[in-house]
Amino acid sequence: MQTQTLERLESNVRTYSRSFPVVFTKAKNARLTDEEGREYIDFLAGAGTLNYGHNNPHLKQALLDYLDSDGIVHGLDFWTAAKRDYLETLEEVILKPRGLEYKVHLPGPTGTNAVEAAIRLARVAQGRHNIVTFTNGFHGVTMGALATTGNRKFREATGGIPLQGSAFMPYDGYLGKNADSLDYFEKLLGDNSSGLDLPAAVIVETVQGEGGINVAGLEWLKRLERICRDNDILLIVDDIQAGCGRTGKFFSFEHAGIKPDIVTNSKSLSGFGLPFAHVLMRPDLDKWKPGQYNGTFRGFNLAFATAAAAMRQYWRDDTFERDVQRKGRVVEDRFQKIAAWISEQGVPASERGRGLMRGIDVGSGELADKITAKAFEKGLVIETSGQAGEVVKCLCPLTIPDEDLLKGLDILEESVKEVVA
Ligand code: PLP
Numbered sequence: 001m002q003t004q005t006l007e008r009l010e011s012n013v014r015t016y017s018r019s020f021p022v023v024f025t026k027a028k029n030a031r032l033t034d035e036e037g038r039e040y041i042d043f044l045a046g047a048g049t050l051n052y053g054h055n056n057p058h059l060k061q062a063l064l065d066y067l068d069s070d071g072i073v074h075g076l077d078f079w080t081a082a083k084r085d086y087l088e089t090l091e092e093v094i095l096k097p098r099g100l101e102y103k104v105h106l107p108g109p110t111g112t113n114a115v116e117a118a119i120r121l122a123r124v125a126q127g128r129h130n131i132v133t134f135t136n137g138f139h140g141v142t143m144g145a146l147a148t149t150g151n152r153k154f155r156e157a158t159g160g161i162p163l164q165g166s167a168f169m170p171y172d173g174y175l176g177k178n179a180d181s182l183d184y185f186e187k188l189l190g191d192n193s194s195g196l197d198l199p200a201a202v203i204v205e206t207v208q209g210e211g212g213i214n215v216a217g218l219e220w221l222k223r224l225e226r227i228c229r230d231n232d233i234l235l236i237v238d239d240i241q242a243g244c245g246r247t248g249k250f251f252s253f254e255h256a257g258i259k260p261d262i263v264t265n266s267k268s269l270s271g272f273g274l275p276f277a278h279v280l281m282r283p284d285l286d287k288w289k290p291g292q293y294n295g296t297f298r299g300f301n302l303a304f305a306t307a308a309a310a311m312r313q314y315w316r317d318d319t320f321e322r323d324v325q326r327k328g329r330v331v332e333d334r335f336q337k338i339a340a341w342i343s344e345q346g347v348p349a350s351e352r353g354r355g356l357m358r359g360i361d362v363g364s365g366e367l368a369d370k371i372t373a374k375a376f377e378k379g380l381v382i383e384t385s386g387q388a389g390e391v392v393k394c395l396c397p398l399t400i401p402d403e404d405l406l407k408g409l410d411i412l413e414e415s416v417k418e419v420v421a
Pocket of ligand 1: 242
């Protein structure tokens with residue numbers, strides 16, 4: 001495989017190609033193919049970007065039809081027919097059935113762009129600067145978003161510029177099973193001398209993806225919403241990784257029955273892997289003046305076409321979400337067995353997750369890396385997350401056929417047995 005040019009010219013900053021050092025050429029649903037024709041099962045799926053699989057035929061057709069019609073591809077933030085169709089479909093298929101009313105801000109196309117826009121909006125709307133975020137949270141690596149991201153590796157890479165405007169609180173479970181970490185937050189809010197500036201907003205992931213598949217309890221999320229309401233703090237749910245069906249509902253916060261003031265989506269929003277993000281906001285929070293926040297790529301018309309097609313194809317009824325929940329239980333069951341087996345070998349391990357966002361915590365990044373490297377040798381692409389990369393995580397396409405899901409799980413189990421034995 002010819003990798004010399006790639007190694008020579010691409011910056012040292014590259015990451016995934018270190019774990020999977022082959023040249024990929026093709027992909028279909030949950031399978032990737034490399035230049036030598038070898039196939040891999042994909043449990044990474046663009047780190048949660050390909051919930052509907054690689055080259056999903058329904059979405060590809062929508063994209064090809066759109067291109068074939070010479071539809072507008074780039075139009076700054078012009079009104080286009082594709083944008084109108086996207087917004088109408090979002091309202092009809094996703095928002096209305098869930099009793100949600102939001103206005104839509106189309107920022108730049110990546111997750112961190114959406115987070116920047118969301119926290120800026122919260123500050124503008126509230127006239128306050130402080131954003132409360134949580135331990136192990138990951139919200140992106142541009143300066144504003146990075147200030148709300150916990151991981152030191154990313155925080156230290158600013159060239160010394162201080163990260164400002166945020167305060168970290170302990171996430172659910174951070175202080176141990178018997179403590180409700182929100183007691184601490186609530187105490188600080190109620191104490192004029194705590195040093196916590198009254199926040200404009202709280203930003204939270206309902207399941208922390210990069211932070212190690214840490215799952216916030218539903219009661220904890222409800223209490224967080226209550227605390228925000230009682231203290232005039234906006235609640236931002238960053239659903240960039242956990243949204244678009246990953247946890248078994250379109251929005252991950254649906255499980256808790258809460259209604260965030262602001263929501264960020266990106267990753268799987270276009271459905272096809274095209275760069276695309278939006279920020280949903282309570283209509284009365286739309287305090288932006290025209291053009292006050294801009295960018296050349298505000299809404300991507302090709303992504304409007306595929307995103308609308310994805311909503312129509314998968315979210316008109318609950319068939320798809322029930323199937324995701326079923327597959328989630330398959331992974332949960334197998335991960336529990338694998339974790340129990342690892343623990344029996346004297347290495348404490350545990351399983352956690354919600355829907356098809358699941359992981360096995362094997363206690364150390366070194367062991368997790370050995371497992372994922374072995375899995376790759378055997379034809380499975382799977383990555384780690386967590387503060388030390390100690391969680392082997394499954395983010396397979398939600399559309400993965402059962403046969404591939406079971407094969408991927410078998411490969412993972414064999415890899416664990418070879419590495420841990
Ligand atoms: N927010 C969450 C919850 C994420 O998981 C990520 C990326 O993994 C981001 C924000 C940043 O998204 P992007 O990498 O597209 O900037």
